Amino acid sequence: MSTRTPSEPGSHPGGDWIPLSVPHLGGNEGRYIQECLDTNWVSSVGPFVDRFEQCLAERVGATRAVATCNGTAALHVALLVAGVEVEDEVLVSDLTFIAPANAVRYIGAWPVFIDAEPRSWQMDPGRIADFLDGACDYQDGVLRNKATSRRVRAILPVHVLGNCVDMDPILEIARKYGLVVVEDATENLGATYKGRPAGRLGDIACFSFNGNKIITTGGGGMIVTDNPNWAERARYLTTQAKDDPVEYIHKNIGFNYRLTNIQAAMGCAQMERLKEHVDVKRRIAHRYETAFQSIRGITPMRVAEDVFCTYWMYTVLIDAEVCGIDSREALRRLKEHKIQTRPLWQPLHLSPAHAESPSTPCAVAERLYRDGLSLPCSVGLTEADQDRVIDAVAALAS
Ligand SMILES: *Cc1c(COP(=O)(O)O)cnc(C)c1O
Secondary structure (H helix, E strand, O other): OOOOOOOOOOOOOOOOOEOOOOOOOOOOHHHHHHHHHHHOOOOOOOHHHHHHHHHHHHHHOOOEEEEEOOHHHHHHHHHHHOOOOOOOEEEEEOOOOOHHHHHHHHOOOEEEEEOEOOOOOOEOHHHHHHHHHHHEEEEOOEEEEOOOOOEEEEEEOEOOOOOOOOHHHHHHHHHHHOOEEEEEOOOOOOOEEOOEEOOOOOOEEEEEOOOOOOOOOOOOEEEEEOOHHHHHHHHHHHEOOOOOOOOOOOOOOOOEOOOOHHHHHHHHHHHOOHHHHHHHHHHHHHHHHHHHOOOOOEEEOOOOOOEEOOOOOOEEEEOHHHHOOOHHHHHHHHHHOOEOOEOOOOOHHHOHHHOOOOEOOOHHHHHHHHHEEEOOOOOOOOHHHHHHHHHHHHHHHO
């Protein structure tokens, strides 16, 4: 989901565009970035990088954090250090932004897509169990997909839209089969599951600080884990795998996946506002929720009682039978009101880019894709603008 405010001069007279979700830079960003300029620490090492890593590790309650240039790079390296290899298979949420599946393919491994749960829209642990117990063979400590004969190595649950995947049953089945769990927590920094922070629910986790995320560094990412060896390996791989501090000796092929000090400076300032951003997102969600309660045909995402949701991207389902229009027509009509909305992601089992990857049946994801529409929910959204959105949505459904 891009963060750009659409500008279509002339075509929409009167009133201003309400963007889907744009960054909120109200704090110390400028001051900290100026500090980078003043001290000449502008590139890929520097005090703000260390500080940002510490700050994030502390917030998540993990012992190690390694900053990266974006969330996709974080996922790539997290999968590598977790031991995913060429021709392995990794169970990935079907309903997600494409990045985690791409990261699996960067390694030459294969995603296996798992359907969403119909209430929370998150990866369905029941479908994981169906696949692992039913479609795989477990012999001598190695789990293989019977259909492809490939080794199943990891589960990559993606917490989408600020909500949390139901992790306990996933951790349990992962232990049963010796799989690692790599959390994609790029969309739910600040969320908790049964009191535990997102990002420390699996063996290793990834965050993103892209422009549309709950905090941003322009572009950026982070790997967090309690495993010191994995963290050290992640730092090594993200910094070109340099084996000698002076001589240019590299025993492995590494990556230039570093975050710059300037980006990290922005990250430190944004972290100071994280709680406020989460509070505002939750307030926005609550106002939508209250307003939509009485509107038939508009169904918000459900959040389990033991989940603290950040409502990163506020999204509803539009029931075409009840409303008389489908989600795409709703998108067009809201656009006429200068309100930017966005469908959910094409389910990955339908993605041409992943046509060769195996999948389990994903009917729920298809329905969520058909009906889902994300509504404006920037941290800076005013109540007046939100009321405009609410009125326009109410008008659709009547
Ligand atoms: C944003 C996002 C990413 C990737 O983050 P980038 O920083 O843009 O590379 C990965 N997974 C999900 C689910 C995301 O929403």
